[in-house]
Amino acid sequence: MAMTSHKFLPAAALCAAALCMAPLAVFGGGTTAMAATPDSPAITALVGGTVVAVDGGATVHNSTVLVSGERIVRIGPADSTPIPAGAKVIPMTGQWLIPGLMNMHVHLGLKLPGAAGDSLVTETDPEEALRMAGNARLSLLSGVTTLRLVGEDHGTDFALRSAIDRGEVIGPRIKTAGEVIIPTGGHGSMEADGPYGFAHVVREQIKSGADWIKIAISGGISDTHGSISAAPMTDEEMSVLIEVAHRNGIKVTAHNGSSEAARQALKFGIDGFEHGYHLDASILKDMKAKGVWLVPTIVVTQPGALEFYHKIGSPPWYLERVRITGADHWAMLQNAIRLGVNIALGTDQFPFEPNDGTTATVAEAELYVKAGMTPLQALQSATTQAAKMLAMDADVGSISVGKYADIVALDADPIKDIRALRTIHFVMKGGVVARDDRREIVAN
Numbered sequence: 001m002a003m004t005s006h007k008f009l010p011a012a013a014l015c016a017a018a019l020c021m022a023p024l025a026v027f028g029g030g031t032t033a034m035a036a037t038p039d040s041p042a043i044t045a046l047v048g049g050t051v052v053a054v055d056g057g058a059t060v061h062n063s064t065v066l067v068s069g070e071r072i073v074r075i076g077p078a079d080s081t082p083i084p085a086g087a088k089v090i091p092m093t094g095q096w097l098i099p100g101l102m103n104m105h106v107h108l109g110l111k112l113p114g115a116a117g118d119s120l121v122t123e124t125d126p127e128e129a130l131r132m133a134g135n136a137r138l139s140l141l142s143g144v145t146t147l148r149l150v151g152e153d154h155g156t157d158f159a160l161r162s163a164i165d166r167g168e169v170i171g172p173r174i175k176t177a178g179e180v181i182i183p184t185g186g187h188g189s190m191e192a193d194g195p196y197g198f199a200h201v202v203r204e205q206i207k208s209g210a211d212w213i214k215i216a217i218s219g220g221i222s223d224t225h226g227s228i229s230a231a232p233m234t235d236e237e238m239s240v241l242i243e244v245a246h247r248n249g250i251k252v253t254a255h256n257g258s259s260e261a262a263r264q265a266l267k268f269g270i271d272g273f274e275h276g277y278h279l280d281a282s283i284l285k286d287m288k289a290k291g292v293w294l295v296p297t298i299v300v301t302q303p304g305a306l307e308f309y310h311k312i313g314s315p316p317w318y319l320e321r322v323r324i325t326g327a328d329h330w331a332m333l334q335n336a337i338r339l340g341v342n343i344a345l346g347t348d349q350f351p352f353e354p355n356d357g358t359t360a361t362v363a364e365a366e367l368y369v370k371a372g373m374t375p376l377q378a379l380q381s382a383t384t385q386a387a388k389m390l391a392m393d394a395d396v397g398s399i400s401v402g403k404y405a406d407i408v409a410l411d412a413d414p415i416k417d418i419r420a421l422r423t424i425h426f427v428m429k430g431g432v433v434a435r436d437d438r439r440e441i442v443a444n
């Protein structure tokens, strides 16, 4: 299956439906279309597509999906779902409609060792924020309508999240963990030591606007020092950090590849692990029992990423660490799937980064299927499961009445073959068409 070309639209073509469409009718439920009022939100009707039921409900073939303002107001068979007068109709015949994808491990300001990272050494925070805004836009256009940031610099993520929420910047919905909290010398940027040191930085991050807390409790592939399998935090530091976050209603996820560090974090109530490179079966069983999340980021250690590492000029020592980690990482993922651990999709690459002939987000889902998931389970890891992890399941994660109209269209059925995700050619976020490859310019 060939990937459709990325014909990204210029920003000027992106136009909020509510501002650009004449509000001619409001849909009142049932079969009655009510008269328009000057402030009625415009109605958009996606007509003729197959709505893929990622939440286990019934697939709706030849459907009509009505969107009013930001949200979905009705879904039904096209022949029994009237389209209100004046609605904007977007034909979807022959297309499969899935909820917008969710990528749960992203750094929009990513810098890695190598030539590309070296060129960003002198980057200022304002420059970084603008680079991140560009990456946010490309993420949305690639089909990712919600993402979780798990480590950015100096509050750039909070500024970007606000700008997107205000409609000043085009991008996905963002939940963010602020800076990565670490014991001094660890894999991240915000160092602390001792239980009160950790309590303080957690409170600072929450005060700045963090939706999550991200800590690094073992080393990383990109470190030049320290072992991925070490567990450098003390019990006191770990327990106080998690307690302070939980007392504020904030969940904690940990960059972790070490079973020893995982055992310690599980004891004190950690909510999730990122990567999980070397986690053994006993840890995975405990995660399953406690409902702890795994965000695998499997793409970063598999051969599809080599093209990327060569492009950014990764040094030989880095490529060697990727290779050594890759075999364990793959075995861990297969074990986690077999044991039924909660998995939410995340890439640790830009969501749109080319990987194995598609994007990193789609390649990640394909690898889950290769490692043992059904195509539906892989799709759920990027939709319903991610929404549940973020406690956003009332708003996103499926095409359902009442949720945001975050909708992606495909040329084929992803439940039959996950590679259908390679054909993403239409992206709507909150009722606004961000991309439609079938048109030169979005018409509204």
Ligand SMILES: [Zn+2]
Residues within 6 Å of the ligand: 105, 107, 150, 151, 348
């Ligand atoms: Zn990361």
